[in-house]
Amino acid sequence: MRGGNCVESRHLCDFGDMPLSDWEQISRTAAQMIERPLDYADVCRGKVLGTTFFEPSTRTRFSFQAAMLRLGGSYIGFSDPYNSSVSKGENLKDTVRTVANYVDAIAMRHPLEGAAMAATLYSRVPVINAGDGGHMHPTQTLTDLLTIKQYRGSLEGNRVGFCGDLKNGRTVHSLIKALIRFPGNSFTLISTKELRLPAYTIEELEASGCRYTEVDRIEDCIGELDVLYMTRIQKERFASDEEYHEQSGKYILDRAKMALAPRDLIVMHPLPKIDEITDEVDEDSRCIYFKQAENGMYVRMALLYLLTQDGARYEPQPPRSNVDGLRCxxxxxxxxxxxxxxxxxxxxxxxxxxxxxxxxxxxxxx
Structure with missing residues (x-):
């Protein structure tokens, strides 16, 4: 981005592509907004956010919209592709080129992996990845990092457990990719063999030198964790109901398991949760997922403020294919x-x- 007060990154598709100096600036700004929200009540007056959500969302979409409103801006968009020209066959390129004419930034959720990066090739304004299939969810990662820092005091030296659908969990992939950039973190991966981390995330973990272990029971590790990151089994990512039901209900955090956990454990969840955390556990002070959701609004406020300060438009230059004959x-x-x-x-x-x-x-x- 242009300007001394703006972050370096023009788009946000993947936290791994962001300089840590950008994260530090977003984190500081979000903390200031939490402490003094009225100081930022008009900083985006006249700015418009485009919320293009090609699949369902509650927290992410609402928090982006609330963030822009609290900054004095406004938003337009859709929450269902059937309410847009996509239902008529319009491709992503044309949708992005059109929406970019009307807004100062685009927040996009899409069921296909890599869609956010594809959008950046054709957008004249910043594109923010609000989740692309089972791939990445960088604004949730910013939220998670801010929350861990608040409750643990540091992003270094934490023992972090991830539980549930690690194969399709874009929040898990994003957060692991972020935490390996901070020294001393170790990871416990709790899942069935069918829902283990994808190979590319395992390769990044191994290349980082961070310690990790794979287990199949929460009880075997909860007593050794600083952070437990629960996830739901994502029905929408399975090819059939039968495959989903084979995996659902295998990981449930209940009062008995929490009795094995340290007093200073924090339990996080990107939400929505279904049946993987029992209702009585919600009242345990170590469960901070609703505070985590609130932090998401402030992180997105900081990001929108920093990305839209200069108000510039850019003429994108889509690259050519760089290896002939290859396909993903x-x-x-x-x-x-x-x-x-x-x-x-x-x-x-x-x-x-x-x-x-x-x-x-x-x-x-x-």
Missing amino acids: RNPRCITNHELYLPQRFKRPAENPANLLCEYCDHSATL
Whole structure:
């Protein structure tokens, strides 16, 4: 971004692409907004946010909208693609180019992985990834980091457990990718073998040198954790109801399990929760997921303020495909649905022989 008070990043698709100096600036600004919200009541007056949500959302969409309103701005958008020209067959490129004419930033949720990056190729205004399929959810990551810092005092040296649908949990992938950038963190991965972390996240964990273990029972590790990050089993990510029911109900945090946990444990959840945390556990002071949700609004306020300060418009220059003949092998990647998109790949430093899709981080194939 332009201007001394703006963050360096123009878009936010993945926390891993953000300089830590940007995170520090967003964190400081969010903390100031929590302490003195009235000081920021008019800083986005005249600015408009476009909320383009191609799949359902409550917390993320509401928090973006509330954030812009509390900054003195306004918003337009849709919460269901059937209420937009997408239902008539319009592609993502044309939707983004059109919406960017009317707004100062776009917050986009999409069921296909890599959709946010694809949008940045054609947008004249900042694009913020509000969740792209099972891939990434960077504004939730900013929220989670702020919450951990509030309650643990530091983002370093924490023992963090992730439980549930780690395969499809974009919040999990994003947060792990963020926490490996801070020294001394270790991870316990609690899931069935069918719902383990995807290979690209495991590779990043191993390349970081952070310690991690995989277990299949909460009881086996809860007594050794500083943070327990619960997730729901995501029915919408399964091919059939039968596959979903084979996994649902396997991880339930109840009073008996909480009795095994340290007094200073914090339990987080990106919400919505279904049956993976019992109602009586909600009243345990160690469960901070509703405060976590509130923090999401302040983080998005800080991000919108910093990304829209200069009000500039940009003429995007979509790149060409960088490896002829290769396609991403991930069927949920945006490039396998919007075929005009250039194929783009990167070579991870830890394994340069393996080409990864720049949109969704999955492997390429001939």
